[in-house]
Amino acid sequence: MAPNAVVVGGGLAGISAAIMLADQGVAVTLLEARRRLGGRAGSFEDARTGEVLDNCQHVTMAACRVYVELLERLGVADQLAWGTRQTWIEPGGRRSTLRPLPLPGPAAFAPSMVTARFLSFKDKASIARAARLAGRTDRTSLGDLSFLDWLDGTRPTDRAIVRFWDPLIVSACNLAPERVSAEVGLHVVQGAMLGGASEAAIGVPTGPLSDLYEPVAGILEAAGGAVELGARVNAIEPRLVRCADGGEFHGDAVVCALDPAAANRLVSVDGQPPYPGVGFSPILGVHIRYDRPVLDVPHAVLVEGGVQWVFSKAADPNLVHAVVSAADAWVGLGKDEIVRRTVEEIEAYLPRARGAAVEWARPVLERRATFAATAEFQRQRPGAGLFADQGCVLAGDATSTGWPATMEGAVRSGRGAAAVVWLELRSSATGTDNGRRPGPD
Ligand SMILES: Cc1cc2nc3c(=O)[nH]c(=O)nc-3n(C[C@H](O)[C@H](O)[C@H](O)COP(=O)(O)OP(=O)(O)OC[C@H]3O[C@@H](n4cnc5c(N)ncnc54)[C@H](O)[C@@H]3O)c2cc1C
Incomplete structure (x- = not known):
């Protein structure tokens, strides 16, 4: 019989885990509390106008390759x-x-920067200095520095901060440069400004965002699974998920792809919430x-x-x-x-x-x-694919994907969790030990 799995949470992390497992022949039941898939990257029907509106406009960049690959898989x-x-x-x-322009690295933006009128020559020179340093910096080595701490070392002008760095960092990281970790801020700079024209x-x-998820149910059904909407999960146990309405779902494996607040309520890692210090x-x-x-x-x-x-x-x-x-x-x-x-x-x-x-x-x-992608929270992010005490595997944008809270990070986390589940299912089928902690029975 084909293996089966339950994925809890129908945001992008859950969708990507479910699709990857279904593509391996696993019958996946995807449980989502709301009436639509997509989670934070989703849509709702406006009661007054009847229009389908997005929670918020979501944008992506060509550098977010794994998200784009998911959309390709969904057709x-x-x-x-x-x-x-x-x-x-x-x-x-x-x-x-x-x-x-089709030039390598930071050179790609240089010609249009020269003619940009919202920055002075001094502002642009300070941005170029920071871009050069960003290209040479190992962002994972910056410890507790905030992005602004790091930027200060490049002697930015005040106008460059207010007119350029603030909008770039705040819109990509959803946190002010003085609060966001230097690692996360530099991830954005290295991807958005230094990756060349093809990444930018x-x-x-x-x-509407929700249109993107319409093919999900069909793909899961073709592998023997299903999407269950309106399924609010209130307990996760090894190989068993219970819903608030009394429904129960059994799986050879369970993925917990909840947002950090919901995951903290439902699962633990070594007796602690998976995201203890999340803000x-x-x-x-x-x-x-x-x-x-x-x-x-x-x-x-x-x-x-x-x-x-x-x-x-x-x-x-x-x-x-x-x-x-x-x-x-x-x-x-x-x-x-x-x-x-x-x-x-x-x-x-x-x-x-x-x-x-x-x-x-x-x-x-x-x-x-x-x-809030602070340096402190960066240190605490649990790995995607980590086993929780309840025997399920964690996914979600707040796992340590290296990305800020983005659709790309969520999709990557879902893939990571699916890979762990797949190894787990294969090793139980063949009786081999893959060395991972399977959670209590
Ligand atoms: C307003 C806004 C704008 C954003 N803009 C961008 C952007 O432009 N570009 C970008 O890349 N990213 C953006 N993001 C971030 C991006 O939306 C998230 O990082 C990503 O969607 C998170 O996906 P996820 O699957 O990890 O979590 P979620 O989307 O939160 O998915 C978790 C799912 O679990 C469900 N759930 C919760 N509790 C239960 C339960 N008890 N039982 C069953 N299901 C449950 C939720 O309903 C939800 O569907 C934005 C986010 C927001 C909120």
Whole structure:
């Protein structure tokens, strides 16, 4: 009989673990508490308008190869629109475009940096200094340094910090440069700025994120498995998962692909929660429907803005999505105030928005959007594929993938967990010992 497995959590970590196991002939039951797959990288139906909206616009980069491979496996890679132009808009509306040319490493951005107007010559020289040093730095050797500690050693100008490094690091790591670990910040710099033109392309889904996960159920079913939505798990035991509604699911192996808070409630590692010191950082996304298009590029960075990025899709050009990462300053505000401030800010940067009417706006604040990638938490991240005391294998973006909280990190963690499960299943089938701790029976 084919082996079977239960994967708990239908975010990207769980989806990638489930698909990889199904591709090896394992019958996987994927349990997800919500009514849709995708977790934090998912969509919901807005009760007022009936529209399917994303929790927040998600973007990826060509450097996130494993995420793109998952989309290829799902047959939906063509639902990402790729582009290499980054539009940076200053208050008042003046624009600069950063665009990598097909040159190696940091040279790729150099020509467009020279002509960028939102930075002075001194700012650019300081950024070039930091880029050169970043290229020579082993990011894993930086211990407790924050990204700002590391950057200070490159003599950055204040304007380069506020206008360039802040938006880059905050939007990629969801934490301010003074809080994010130097290792995580440099991972972004080395991938986004130094990887050359082929790594720097930005991919944005053309439709709702949830469309990307539609093929998952079919792939699992073809291998004898299933997706169970609305399945809230309240206990994980060796080879057994119990749901709040009394449902039970048995598997030769179990993967726990929960977000850190849920994993801390349900499983332990050596008697401790798997993510004992985890802190969280919020992200705010505001969907705004105008009566006309106000943004004529797919995305733009608002220089020195409270809102860091704005997005617009060809499929729905009147809809703008504004994103505030590390949104602590917005957490206590009411919805009307959030919308008022966001609309005001967009008007300050996008001249076309000034005469446009807002038809409706929907803010979505995720208080626990991502783990806070501090140096302290970096040291504590448990390995993807580690066995919890409950006999299940851990996955999730907060495991030690080396990546910040990203779709790429989540997919990599799912693959890592699936590889461990697969070895485990194979060794039980052949009676060999793979040397791993199988958890209590
Ligand atoms: C607002 C926002 C914007 C972001 N923007 C980007 C971006 O632009 N690019 C990028 O790469 N990353 C981005 N991220 C990060 C990215 O979304 C996450 O890193 C990734 O999706 C995490 O996947 P995961 O599977 O590890 O966790 P999750 O997506 O949290 O998956 C865990 C799943 O477990 C389910 N679950 C929880 N409890 C139970 C239970 N008891 N029983 C059953 N199921 C349960 C949850 O519903 C969820 O579906 C963003 C995140 C947020 C919140």
